[in-house]
Amino acid sequence: MPHRGWGCIEIEDLQDTRRTCEMCESTEIRYAHHMRHPQFTDVLVVGCICAGNMEGDLAAARERDQQMANRSTRRRRWLTRQWKRSAKGNEWLRADGFRITIYRKRGTWAATVASEEDEKFVRHSQRPYPTADAAKLAAFDVITRLGGARGRR
Numbered sequence: 001m002p003h004r005g006w007g008c009i010e011i012e013d014l015q016d017t018r019r020t021c022e023m024c025e026s027t028e029i030r031y032a033h034h035m036r037h038p039q040f041t042d043v044l045v046v047g048c049i050c051a052g053n054m055e056g057d058l059a060a061a062r063e064r065d066q067q068m069a070n071r072s073t074r075r076r077r078w079l080t081r082q083w084k085r086s087a088k089g090n091e092w093l094r095a096d097g098f099r100i101t102i103y104r105k106r107g108t109w110a111a112t113v114a115s116e117e118d119e120k121f122v123r124h125s126q127r128p129y130p131t132a133d134a135a136k137l138a139a140f141d142v143i144t145r146l147g148g149a150r151g152r153r
């Protein structure tokens with residue numbers, strides 16, 4: 001197995017589950033760096049330090065890890081933010097340049113994320129969510145992917 005020349009293709013928050021780093025086979029990891037190598041078929045799931053060594057850039061791996069930690073903290077606080085209630089009775093929140101609305105849909109819950117800067121940008125959740133909280137977290141993940149959550153507080 002090559003020790004250098006790897007690149008990170010994804011980082012994943014394992015939350016309450018833990019895995020063992022597939023490189024050193026000893027570190028328990030919370031944030032899983034998925035590493036790929038051009039001459040190696042398998043993607044290895046590793047911890048921060050091993051990822052840094054494998055890609056030859058420890059600072060980059062540390063920054064990814066830190067971003068995930070920040071995101072995790074924000075995600076946990078997300079549900080306890082001051083959600084307002086619209087005239088229709090739907091909960092909504094303004095965050096990071098988006099307006100998030102949670103509503104009932106055929107017995108399940110759904111979310112809409114609308115940009116406050118671009119009125120044409122509106123995204124409706126595709127999956128049904130069992131609870132309002134699940135729909136809120138899905139909306140959080142959407143705005144995080146859009147880059148809205150990064151670095152802003």
Ligand SMILES: [Zn+2]
Pocket residue numbers: 021022023024025026027046047049050
């Ligand atoms: Zn390791």
